[in-house]
Amino acid sequence: MADAPKSARLTIGNDTYDLPIHSPTVGPDVLDIRKLYGQAGVFTYDPGFTSTASCDSTITFIDGNEGILLHRGYPIGQLAAKSHFLEVCYLLLYGELPSAPELEKFEHNITMHTMLHEQMQNFFRGFRRDAHPMAVMVGVVGAMSAFYHDSTDISDERQREIASHRLIAKMPTIAAWAYKYSIGQPFVYPRNDEDYASNFLRMCFAVPAEDYIVNPILSRAMDRIFTLHADHEQNASTSTVRLASSSGANPFACIAAGIACLWGPAHGGANQACLEMLKEIGTVDRIPEFIARAKDKDDPFRLMGFGHRVYKNFDPRATVMKQSADEVLELLGVENNPVLQVAKELEKAALEDPYFADKKLFPNVDFYSGIILEAMGFPTSMFTPIFAVSRTVGWISQWKEMIADPQNKIGRPRQLYLGETLRDYTDIENR
Ligand code: ACO
Numbered sequence: 001m002a003d004a005p006k007s008a009r010l011t012i013g014n015d016t017y018d019l020p021i022h023s024p025t026v027g028p029d030v031l032d033i034r035k036l037y038g039q040a041g042v043f044t045y046d047p048g049f050t051s052t053a054s055c056d057s058t059i060t061f062i063d064g065n066e067g068i069l070l071h072r073g074y075p076i077g078q079l080a081a082k083s084h085f086l087e088v089c090y091l092l093l094y095g096e097l098p099s100a101p102e103l104e105k106f107e108h109n110i111t112m113h114t115m116l117h118e119q120m121q122n123f124f125r126g127f128r129r130d131a132h133p134m135a136v137m138v139g140v141v142g143a144m145s146a147f148y149h150d151s152t153d154i155s156d157e158r159q160r161e162i163a164s165h166r167l168i169a170k171m172p173t174i175a176a177w178a179y180k181y182s183i184g185q186p187f188v189y190p191r192n193d194e195d196y197a198s199n200f201l202r203m204c205f206a207v208p209a210e211d212y213i214v215n216p217i218l219s220r221a222m223d224r225i226f227t228l229h230a231d232h233e234q235n236a237s238t239s240t241v242r243l244a245s246s247s248g249a250n251p252f253a254c255i256a257a258g259i260a261c262l263w264g265p266a267h268g269g270a271n272q273a274c275l276e277m278l279k280e281i282g283t284v285d286r287i288p289e290f291i292a293r294a295k296d297k298d299d300p301f302r303l304m305g306f307g308h309r310v311y312k313n314f315d316p317r318a319t320v321m322k323q324s325a326d327e328v329l330e331l332l333g334v335e336n337n338p339v340l341q342v343a344k345e346l347e348k349a350a351l352e353d354p355y356f357a358d359k360k361l362f363p364n365v366d367f368y369s370g371i372i373l374e375a376m377g378f379p380t381s382m383f384t385p386i387f388a389v390s391r392t393v394g395w396i397s398q399w400k401e402m403i404a405d406p407q408n409k410i411g412r413p414r415q416l417y418l419g420e421t422l423r424d425y426t427d428i429e430n431r
Contacts, residue, residue: 005023006020006021006023006029007019007020007021008021008031010036010040012040012042015040017036017039017040019031019032019033019036020032022056026061026063027061027063030053037414043414043415043416045416049239050309053234054234054239054242054411055234055242055402055405056405056407057233057234057398057401058072058095058401059071059072059092059231059233059394059397059398059401060072060092060231060232060233060394061073061233062232062233062310062311064308064309064310064311064312064313065312065313066313067311067313067314067315067316067319068316069232069316069317071088071091071092071230071231072091072092072095072096074091074097075316076228076316076317076320077316077319077320079091079227080224080227080228080317080320081320083097083227084195084223084227085196085197085223085226085227085230085390086103086106086107086110086195086196087103088227088230088393089106089110089168089230089393090102090103090106092230092231092393092394092397093164093393093396093397093400109165109169110165110168110169110196111169111192112169112192113165113166113168113169113170114169114170114172114173114190114192114199115170115173115189115190116170116173116174116177117147117148119147120140120143120144120147121177121187123139123140123143124136124140124177124178124181124187125181127139127181129181129182129184130182131182132381133175133178133179133182133381133382133384133385134259134262134263134269134381134384134385134388136174136178136181136182137174137175137178137259137385137388138256138259138260138263139256140174140178141167141171141174141252141255141256141259142252142253142256143252144166144167144170144252145250145251145252145253148163148166148252150162151163151166151251152250152251152252154245154248154250154251154403157404160251160400160403163250163251163252163396164251164396164400167251167252167255167392167396168392168393168396171388171389171392172190172196172199172200172203172389173190173203175200175382175385175386175388175389176188176200176203176204177203178385179204179378179379179382179385180203180204182381185207186207186208187203188202188203188204188206188207188208189203190203194214195219195223196223196226197219197220197222197223197226198214198219198222200222200389201214201215201218201219201222201376202214204378204382205377217327217328217331218328218376221324221327221328221372221376222376224320224321224324225321225324225369225372225373225386225390226386226389226390227390228317228320228321228365228369228390229317229365229369229387229390229391230390230391230393230394231391231393231394231397231398232391232394233310234398235267235309236261236262236264236266236267237258237259237261237262237267237268237391237395238258238391238394238395238398240257240258240260240261241254241255241257241258241395241398241399242398242399242402242411243411244257244258245399245402245403246402246408246409246410246411247410247411251396251399254395254399255392255395255396255399258388258391258395259388262384262387262388262391263384265304268366268384268387268388268391269384270304270305270364270366271305271366271369271370271373271383271384271387272370272380272381272383272384273304273305274304274305274366274367274370275339275370275371275373275374275380275383276304276380277290277303277304277305278339278342278343278346278370278371279339281342281346282338282342283338283342284341284342284345287342287345287346287349288349290303290346291303291346291349291350291353294306294350294355295353295355303346303350303356303361304366304367305363305364305366305367305368305370306350306356306361306362306363306364306367307359307361307362307364308362308364311362311364312360313360313362314362315362315363315364315365317364317365318362318363318364318365318367318368321365321367321368321369321372322363322368324368324372325340325368325371325372325375328372328375328376329371329372329375332375332376334375337371337375339371339374340371343367343368343371347363347367350363369383369387370383373386
């Protein structure tokens with residue numbers, strides 16, 4: 001953490017307290033309140049953590065007003081255009097872009113860990129066929145700690161490394177198998193001669209009865225979706241992973257917690273919710289009705305895929321994703337897809353509406369990712385699992401950073417208690 005040459009003065013009644021201010025390499029200053037309770041006996045109050053930095057980190061930087069997203073300093077637009085997912089994984093995990101031999105070794109390590117313990121198939125088979133793939137992923141990833149004992153000791157740096165590689169490598173296999181199970185098809189094993197994205201597509205769409213040739217355009221689009229979702233600073237699921245791991249829990253349990261958090265429609269579940277909404281709208285003429293509902297304070301309906309806690313101008317991932325959507329749909333010859341028509345018109349109508357402009361609500365990455373995934377042939381239930389595959393490297397990088405941080409201590413927020421004060425127990429016959 002940078003030195004704290006500045007401070008802020010807080011006055012409570014007749015007492016004053018000097019709070020150190022830390023300056024980041026880029027972004028707003030941070031007021032250090034760690035000693036506040038000990039000195040002044042007060043807590044700070046920040047439900048939803050809208051103004052609270054929970055850690056220091058060197059991985060990802062976001063400027064929500066300017067629409068900037070940097071991984072280790074590199075803008076997401078450049079990474080999406082020039083790099084690829086496994087290189088971005090290396091960057092997030094180790095802090096620098098790899099040399100050619102480093103990348104080759106890393107790709108080899110990931111490829112060599114893509115298979116699952118054969119016994120894990122029993123876990124999949126224990127679920128109902130209609131289970132949501134996210135439910136399967138939470139369960140199976142949590143169960144990894146029961147299969148890979150030799151990488152659960154978080155105090156051993158080598159074990160942490162192996163757990164990281166295992167999680168990044170096996171997550172596509174787990175997601176693909178959750179899908180295969182749900183449609184009653186045999187599990188397709190990973191293949192070492194395919195790249196990460198192609199391998200995932202094969203495991204999802206190949207069947208033993210015939211050859212499956214991965215379309216390079218779809219593979220590139222898949223890789224870009226993985227890249228664009230790889231990390232996003234201290235979002236809800238990442239904070240969940242950090243909080244879970246602050247107790248010393250094993251990495252598989254922590255990532256399972258992250259997957260559970262990601263599932264919610266306000267977070268990773270938004271891509272599924274967005275496509276379902278577009279289908280519910282159905283035709284362009286119904287757009288005004290749904291815009292009106294989104295603006296109605298008495299209606300809980302929100303435009304899914306719009307708005308973001310941090311981005312208040314535009315989501316830089318959405319810009320790349322929109323381009324990708326146009327390319328993929330054109331190449332697949334589905335540019336006249338009715339869902340896409342509704343999406344395009346809805347985007348236009350919302351951006352022209354003062355309600356959305358005033359509240360700084362713009363399409364986020366999930367507005368477009370669902371359209372691409374549907375065009376590729378994925379059912380909506382697979383959208384969030386694909387997000388989980390992508391985000392695993394972000395969770396793992398943040399987890400590794402946290403474990404290696406000497407300041408790491410168990411996360412334990414406090415509260416503003418508004419309940420009953422001390423009272424005596426009443427016997428049941430007197431209530
Ligand atoms: N549609 C209509 N109104 C909205 C929307 C929306 N999608 N999003 C926010 N608003 C309105 C709210 O009603 C609120 O209005 P008010 O000030 O009059 O009460 C105002 O905008 C601010 O909204 P908050 O919920 O306070 O903003 P917050 O930062 O907490 O929420 C969130 C961000 C959860 C993403 C929200 O915009 C939302 O629910 N969007 C739809 C779900 C979605 O797309 N999530 C994906 C996020 S990106 C990701 O996880 C990769």
